Amino acid sequence: MTTTNPSPTGAPAGRAAPVRYPFPWTPPMEIPEVLRALRERAVVRVTLPSGDTALLVTRYVDVRSLFADHRLSRNIARPGVARISADNELFVDPNIDPDPPAHTRVRGLVTKAFTARRVEKLRPMAQRIADDLLDAMAEGPRPADLNEAYAFPLPIKVICILLGVPPEDMVTFRRLVDGFLSVTKLPPEEVGVCRRDLWKYLGDLIEAKRTSPGGDLISELIRVRDEDDNRLNEHELRFWVQGLLIAGYVTTASQIGAGTAVLLHRRDLLEQIKADLSLVPTAVEELLRTQIMGSSIGTMRYAVADIELSDGTVIPAGSSVLLSEESANVDEAVFPEPFTLDIRRTENHHMTFGAGLHYCVGAALARMELQVATETLLRRFPGIHLTVDGATLPRALGGFMEGFTQIPVDW
Amino acid sequence: MSPVDAQTRAVKTDIGGTDIETGFRVVADTHSCAVSSLCVYRAAAVFDQDDDGHVTVLDPSPPPALHEDVRRAARSCPTRSIRVFENGVQTAPDPAADNH
Ligand code: HEM
Numbered sequence A: 001m002t003t004t005n006p007s008p009t010g011a012p013a014g015r016a017a018p019v020r021y022p023f024p025w026t027p028p029m030e031i032p033e034v035l036r037a038l039r040e041r042a043v044v045r046v047t048l049p050s051g052d053t054a055l056l057v058t059r060y061v062d063v064r065s066l067f068a069d070h071r072l073s074r075n076i077a078r079p080g081v082a083r084i085s086a087d088n089e090l091f092v093d094p095n096i097d098p099d100p101p102a103h104t105r106v107r108g109l110v111t112k113a114f115t116a117r118r119v120e121k122l123r124p125m126a127q128r129i130a131d132d133l134l135d136a137m138a139e140g141p142r143p144a145d146l147n148e149a150y151a152f153p154l155p156i157k158v159i160c161i162l163l164g165v166p167p168e169d170m171v172t173f174r175r176l177v178d179g180f181l182s183v184t185k186l187p188p189e190e191v192g193v194c195r196r197d198l199w200k201y202l203g204d205l206i207e208a209k210r211t212s213p214g215g216d217l218i219s220e221l222i223r224v225r226d227e228d229d230n231r232l233n234e235h236e237l238r239f240w241v242q243g244l245l246i247a248g249y250v251t252t253a254s255q256i257g258a259g260t261a262v263l264l265h266r267r268d269l270l271e272q273i274k275a276d277l278s279l280v281p282t283a284v285e286e287l288l289r290t291q292i293m294g295s296s297i298g299t300m301r302y303a304v305a306d307i308e309l310s311d312g313t314v315i316p317a318g319s320s321v322l323l324s325e326e327s328a329n330v331d332e333a334v335f336p337e338p339f340t341l342d343i344r345r346t347e348n349h350h351m352t353f354g355a356g357l358h359y360c361v362g363a364a365l366a367r368m369e370l371q372v373a374t375e376t377l378l379r380r381f382p383g384i385h386l387t388v389d390g391a392t393l394p395r396a397l398g399g400f401m402e403g404f405t406q407i408p409v410d411w
Numbered sequence B: 001m002s003p004v005d006a007q008t009r010a011v012k013t014d015i016g017g018t019d020i021e022t023g024f025r026v027v028a029d030t031h032s033c034a035v036s037s038l039c040v041y042r043a044a045a046v047f048d049q050d051d052d053g054h055v056t057v058l059d060p061s062p063p064p065a066l067h068e069d070v071r072r073a074a075r076s077c078p079t080r081s082i083r084v085f086e087n088g089v090q091t092a093p094d095p096a097a098d099n100h
């Protein structure tokens, strides 16, 4: 595939010099500079790591309504849709129908495990995991890497318990998932091996659970599947288990790490939260709003019809479309002083978990984990600090998420 | 309480109940709900989830102390499945932003 979007006819959308996407993290600890002027146009044409181009929607009002718009299909396995990576198909799977009604049917089997009541039942378990990890960190070498000591193992252990995945498999699946999420980091052959091995690992896991089921979500989905093939077929089952395992820790871990790094860099905010831990929930939301851990490349969609935006700009049918959560989240039409980190912000309806029919399944779980992680860390280690200048922390580039590679801390 | 009961009760309070001064009513659409759980966290006395996780309204005419939480829940619902009417006029989410 060389050409991607048919050239726009009618009112042209985003016709200007192409802009690289994801945007560079300049400065590294702040909301990217490029976001300041981005909303002058409702749509910006961007060039992806693959070299393909897509239309990036910039304004809150449009992003929010397009997340719920049926004229944007999530079926990006069709020919002509822009690729994110030239070396990795990522979440594209021609055997999955990610649009309603098929998507709605399967999603409904999963969401019931993520209600407020079910998530709150998991809170004490997340708390115990956080306490144990910090006990181990206190005994370990100093400085510690917050990613490896805390930010990654916490959500990994939680999702393993929820899904019934043996935690000792962590080393294996983390390596495979890293390859699965490579955009430019690994050559295509290595990506291919990781994808195949991950798919096989999940198949073996499902078979093992079929033989000896437990009280976990995978066993529950297997039960549904074996009762009625029309509700969930074997391929869908494995695809969703894969999605839940990956989305279940990669995003949350990157956000725990990057969000905490920002707080440790901004001592003024850190001191306020330490003095009043009841600020943790609004601080967590505010750190989510600044979307410090990655871009919106995962929102790729395909326009099945012309779509007129709020200012009259038309996205032509056939376009590949990205919904910029990070730009919507700093839209001055919605958020007062959007470039200021306000840990007390209450009207904070950010787009970091999306909106509409694909709204993040795990949002309540992620929020709970972020709250537990932040509060427990600050309570246990009031003196915690970065051992290097936060502005020099290296970004994890070349993958789906763009948190920090290492976060050295002492206490 | 089933959604049907909730509707009936809302109408009743509109006619004869004490809420007539404020006329504050909450409705929610189970079918468009995406199970974010945000509304339950915002106002647990007013919203609940059925076994599938879809929104149910426990109290369609909540007391004034909860009104701002309920309006905020309506504004934050990622699928705009919650609507607040005051004296017959939709006050949340902003009807002007309702273009779908
Ligand atoms: C801070 C952490 C997280 C962030 C920022 C995040 C973000 C998102 C976003 C933006 C979407 C929508 C994508 C789109 O519409 O294009 C999404 C979907 C999804 N998320 Fe999350 N997520 C997080 C944590 C989790 C967790 C913990 C889980 C699972 C346990 C999870 C599972 C999913 C699934 C399965 C979907 C697909 C939903 C669908 O297509 O209907 N996520 N996430």
Ligand code: SF4
Binding pocket: B028, B032, B033, B034, B035, B036, B037, B038, B039, B040, B054, B055, B073, B076, B077, B078, B079, B080, B081, B082
């Ligand atoms: S906030 Fe909206 S989408 Fe979320 S549970 Fe409530 S009604 Fe459903």
